Amino acid sequence: MTATRSNPVLAIRNAEKQFGAVHALKGVSLEAHRGEVLALLGDNGAGKSTLVKCISGVHGLDAGQIFLEGEKVSLPSPAAARRAGIETVYQDLALFDNLTPAQNFYCGREIAFPSWLPAGLRFLSSRKMDREAAAVLERLKVKLPKLESPVALMSGGQRQAIAVARASVFARKLVILDEPTAALGLRESRKVLDLVAQLRVEGNAVILITHNMEHVLELADRAVVLRQGRKVGELKPDRNNQQQLVSLIVGAES
Amino acid sequence: MVNIAGDRPVEAGMTSEVRAHHGLSWISLGLWLLGVGPLLILVVLVGVIAALTPDFLKPGNIANIVSQTAVIAIVAVGQHLVILTRGIDLSVGANLALATVIGGLVYRQVDSAFLVMLAMVLAGGAVGAINGIAYVFGRLPHPFIITLAMLSICRGLALELAIGHTTMRGMPDAIAVIGGASSFGIPNSFFIVFGVALLIFVMAKAMVWGRWTYSVGGQPDAALRMGIPVKGVLISTYVISGLCAGIGAVVLAGRTEAASPLYGNLLELDTIAAVIIGGASFLGGRGHIGHALVGAMMIGVIRNALNLLGVDVFFQMIAIGLIIVIAVEADVLRNHLEGRARVLQAARVS
Ligand SMILES: Nc1ncnc2c1ncn2[C@@H]1O[C@H](COP(=O)(O)OP(=O)(O)O)[C@@H](O)[C@H]1O
Ligand SMILES: [Mg+2]
Numbered sequence: 087m088t089a090t091r092s093n094p095v096l097a098i099r100n101a102e103k104q105f106g107a108v109h110a111l112k113g114v115s116l117e118a119h120r121g122e123v124l125a126l127l128g129d130n131g132a133g134k135s136t137l138v139k140c141i142s143g144v145h146g147l148d149a150g151q152i153f154l155e156g157e158k159v160s161l162p163s164p165a166a167a168r169r170a171g172i173e174t175v176y177q178d179l180a181l182f183d184n185l186t187p188a189q190n191f192y193c194g195r196e197i198a199f200p201s202w203l204p205a206g207l208r209f210l211s212s213r214k215m216d217r218e219a220a221a222v223l224e225r226l227k228v229k230l231p232k233l234e235s236p237v238a239l240m241s242g243g244q245r246q247a248i249a250v251a252r253a254s255v256f257a258r259k260l261v262i263l264d265e266p267t268a269a270l271g272l273r274e275s276r277k278v279l280d281l282v283a284q285l286r287v288e289g290n291a292v293i294l295i296t297h298n299m300e301h302v303l304e305l306a307d308r309a310v311v312l313r314q315g316r317k318v319g320e321l322k323p324d325r326n327n328q329q330q331l332v333s334l335i336v337g338a339e340s
Numbered sequence: 341m342v343n344i345a346g347d348r349p350v351e352a353g354m355t356s357e358v359r360a361h362h363g364l365s366w367i368s369l370g371l372w373l374l375g376v377g378p379l380l381i382l383v384v385l386v387g388v389i390a391a392l393t394p395d396f397l398k399p400g401n402i403a404n405i406v407s408q409t410a411v412i413a414i415v416a417v418g419q420h421l422v423i424l425t426r427g428i429d430l431s432v433g434a435n436l437a438l439a440t441v442i443g444g445l446v447y448r449q450v451d452s453a454f455l456v457m458l459a460m461v462l463a464g465g466a467v468g469a470i471n472g473i474a475y476v477f478g479r480l481p482h483p484f485i486i487t488l489a490m491l492s493i494c495r496g497l498a499l500e501l502a503i504g505h506t507t508m509r510g511m512p513d514a515i516a517v518i519g520g521a522s523s524f525g526i527p528n529s530f531f532i533v534f535g536v537a538l539l540i541f542v543m544a545k546a547m548v549w550g551r552w553t554y555s556v557g558g559q560p561d562a563a564l565r566m567g568i569p570v571k572g573v574l575i576s577t578y579v580i581s582g583l584c585a586g587i588g589a590v591v592l593a594g595r596t597e598a599a600s601p602l603y604g605n606l607l608e609l610d611t612i613a614a615v616i617i618g619g620a621s622f623l624g625g626r627g628h629i630g631h632a633l634v635g636a637m638m639i640g641v642i643r644n645a646l647n648l649l650g651v652d653v654f655f656q657m658i659a660i661g662l663i664i665v666i667a668v669e670a671d672v673l674r675n676h677l678e679g680r681a682r683v684l685q686a687a688r689v690s
Contacts (some may be wrong), residue, residue: 164566182555232510
């Protein structure tokens with residue numbers, strides 16, 4: 087299941103990020119490979135969200151480099167990161183309540199015509215977008231009550247499933263999930279975890295932030311642990327080193 | 341942390357699924373009723389009033405309502421776009437007044453209906469652009485303040501510019517025809533409302549710009565992350581609101597054959613009320629052109645009916661205020677029902 091070690095799709099080198107007095111990232115380096123789920127672990131405030139926000143273009147790094155398939159890139163905006171093939175599923179900001187699943191899928195990259203008009207003045211190919219979104223949800227076995235109603239009417243799990251499905255369609259390199267199951271019950275978490283496994287099968291690199299050790303053991307091929315902005319460990323999680331992983335996270339060195 | 345219904349053992353889950361299914365049916369019905377509510381209320385209102393006063397449904401009176409409501413409807417169409425993006429445009433009434441005055445001044449220079457109309461519409465659009473640009477680039481927390489400031493500035497400017505600081509009589513014939521005359525027994529202003537509404541409807545529903553507007557209203561932060569040009573979208577809604585005020589100015593100046601710095605008094609409240617009682621959400625992201633039109637019609641019908649019935653004008657204000665309260669509560673109820681629907685969805689076996 088582990089990918090070839092050859093060339094990582096994403097490599098971070100010595101990432102530094104400071105918010106005023108808070109030093110959120112202190113020289114963090116990591117790699118993500120295709121066909122691999124990388125768990126990003128750490129206590130609250132460890133810097134996990136900050137790191138993935140830097141990768142998905144929300145924040146810029148103060149120092150350090152980001153390489154995509156070996157090439158140094160700068161990701162000045164979320165849109166730039168998406169164009170580069172990086173999709174992010176945020177815990178809260180995932181979807182637009184007032185839009186349907188298909189509208190959510192294509193929000194910000196609508197299929198529209200004619201191409202000679204400025205983007206905003208083009209006409210939506212609504213039927214095409216509806217059809218393709220429905221096909222993707224079908225393929226990923228995401229069951230929704232009604233495709234034409236706004237996602238406001240759908241449960242947390244259904245919404246998160248839509249967000250992950252969207253990411254899987256548009257990601258060409260990397261999918262980042264920041265605590266995708268934090269607000270979900272057991273059964274709904276299950277569905278989302280299955281989708282995450284599906285992302286890996288489809289050949290994406292996956293970075294998964296979670297506090298749930300069971301999820302880590304089940305899904306992660308590798309785990310990177312952050313503590314107070316520093317990378318304090320990297321290992322392949324299994325039942326035997328679970329305790330070690332927890333110690334790394336909370337900082338109780340043995 | 342434990343999900344209320346989602347994690348129950350299988351047997352309990354089956355019954356909770358059935359219960360969830362029933363609950364969802366009721367919620368769907370409730371949401372549907374809330375959706376058609378305003379139109380339903382308008383129809384019932386018309387029925388009741390028609391029964392009370394036979395004069396109400398006479399063609400002459402209907403035409404009267406339409407031409408009196410046209411200005412509110414046109415400006416409410418613009419206002420609804422602003423409210424869709426969680427904003428508010430308090431300047432529309434003063435903007436309209438200033439636009440008529442500028443049109444009146446142009447008329448004193450050249451007797452060209454086209455140039456006078458152009459001046460009014462562009463003046464409205466320019467005020468809208470100032471609103472939008474100041475709001476977005478001034479990094480204001482809410483458009484309330486800037487549009488309130490523009491209300492004051494426009495009203496003051498209109499009074500300052502108007503000859504004699506008061507109403508200026510006279511408008512080109514073509515404008516008088518647009519605002520005051522009828523074709524095939526239908527007031528021409530109706531066709532203006534129809535044209536403006538159709539154009540905005542197409543832009544909002546069929547064009548990418550419309551989708552962006554809804555996403556900015558639904559989740560501004562997420563829209564930014566999706567790469568939507570949020571600032572441009574926000575500015576565009578204020579520009580369109582201003583243009584609608586300018587078009588409203590043409591209709592009102594035409595109907596009265598005059599320009600006046602006193603026009604459009606409290607029009608901002610009428611249009612906001614129209615959008616809200618029509619059924620759009622004040623929380624942003626929910627609403628369409630039908631809401632603005634139904635709301636405007638409701639205001640027009642209530643005013644007209646209470647006039648016919650000889651009810652005090654003060655009572656009209658109270659009645660419209662009460663309907664606003666009901667509409668806002670309906671919005672709250674809709675949110676509540678949607679929240680319930682989410683919980684019940686989680687309870688269903690998927
Ligand atoms: N936008 C921000 N402004 C200021 N401080 C921030 C910001 N985002 C994160 N931080 C701080 O950076 C540190 C790391 O936060 P975060 O990356 O959210 O941690 P985690 O996701 O691991 O819980 C925390 O101390 C947090 O308060
Ligand atoms: Mg976090």
